[in-house]
Amino acid sequence: MAKTILTVDDSPTMREMLRSCLTGADFNVVTAEHGADGLDKLQESQPDVVITDINMPVMDGFEFIENVRQSQVSNRMPILVLTTESHQDMKMRAKNAGATGWIVKPFVPEKLIDAINRVMP
Numbered sequence: 270m271a272k273t274i275l276t277v278d279d280s281p282t283m284r285e286m287l288r289s290c291l292t293g294a295d296f297n298v299v300t301a302e303h304g305a306d307g308l309d310k311l312q313e314s315q316p317d318v319v320i321t322d323i324n325m326p327v328m329d330g331f332e333f334i335e336n337v338r339q340s341q342v343s344n345r346m347p348i349l350v351l352t353t354e355s356h357q358d359m360k361m362r363a364k365n366a367g368a369t370g371w372i373v374k375p376f377v378p379e380k381l382i383d384a385i386n387r388v389m390p
Contacts, residue, residue: 271295271296271297272296272297272317272318272389273296273297273298273299273314273315273316273317274287274291274296274297274298274299274316274317274318274319274320274385275299275300275301275307275310275311275314275316275318275319275320276288276291276298276299276300276301276319276320276321277300277301277302277303277304277306277307277310277319277320277321277322277325277330277333278300278301278302278320278321278322278325278351279302279303279322279324279325279326280322283322283374284300284302287300287320287351288300290378290381290382291382291385293378294378294382296385299313299314299316302325303325303326303327303328304321304325304327304328304329304330304332304333304336305327305328305333306327307319307321307328307333308328308333308336308337311337311340311343315342315343316346317346317347317389317390318346318347318348318349318385318388318389319337319346319347319348319349320348320349320350320351320381320385321333321334321348321349321350321351322350322351322352323350323352323354323359323363324352324353324354330350330352330363331362331363331366334348334350334363334366334367334368335366335367337367338366338367344367347369347370347388347389347390348367348368348369349368349369349370349371349372349384349385349388350363350368350370350371350372351372351374351376351381352371352372352373352374353373353374354373355373369388370384370388372384
């Protein structure tokens, strides 16, 4: 059975790029437009891995990660950050919030899929 990935990104173009890349690798993909939407979709879809951006309206990626980690159901779920940010302090903030890994955009599809497979339960 195919594993499910939840992608959280405010850019429609990035959501479509991720959907195309991940469905091509035989993953089911659920998309969300921002962190609050991501929390709703997380409950509905129970994904195996989450990929989130950091800079988003409504609820940013840091707050989203913190909320996911507070949940008993999803507190151990792998969360990969996929963002244009590369500052070390932001990486540390994401790690401290509970992120599993960090990937800088633009992403290489093969490397993203490899990262997903490494963290997937």
